[in-house]
Amino acid sequence: MDFSAQLEKLQQRVSEMVASVQTASAETHDQLKQRIDQARVDANLGLMDAKQQAEQASSQAQSKWAQMKADVSARMDDVKAQIDKRADERDAKAAAKDADRAEQDAADAIDYAVFAFYSARLAILDALDARANADERAKIAGS
Numbered sequence: 001m002d003f004s005a006q007l008e009k010l011q012q013r014v015s016e017m018v019a020s021v022q023t024a025s026a027e028t029h030d031q032l033k034q035r036i037d038q039a040r041v042d043a044n045l046g047l048m049d050a051k052q053q054a055e056q057a058s059s060q061a062q063s064k065w066a067q068m069k070a071d072v073s074a075r076m077d078d079v080k081a082q083i084d085k086r087a088d089e090r091d092a093k094a095a096a097k098d099a100d101r102a103e104q105d106a107a108d109a110i111d112y113a114v115f116a117f118y119s120a121r122l123a124i125l126d127a128l129d130a131r132a133n134a135d136e137r138a139k140i141a142g143s
Contacts, residue, residue: 001127003124003127003128007124020035033083036079036083040076040080043072043076044076047069047072047073075109079105082098082101082102085098086098
């Protein structure tokens, strides 16, 4: 498995996300709503792609994937509900509190992404070690 290529692809996505967030920070509410709708579509496509990849993995990985997918799906539903609620709010204080919660949710999501990054790193190293061990055992068995 080519982990380097996958990590390079991830790095490219992170760079694109940084640029997107920088651009979005100067956009209007309507522009942000369109961007959010597109991000939701992109997330669903990413989930479907990852699901296909997970289906090719072991049952243990599939169960982990199923839990992660459920978590992401629930989070996307929560974000959509918050966006819909925000459109109906008229009170400035309530809107400010909602913005504070949304900013904290974003910070939490970034923290989760960092955790996922380190978990992925550990999983990659474990996979590389398992492959090296299997190759070594195969050499010993072939001798």
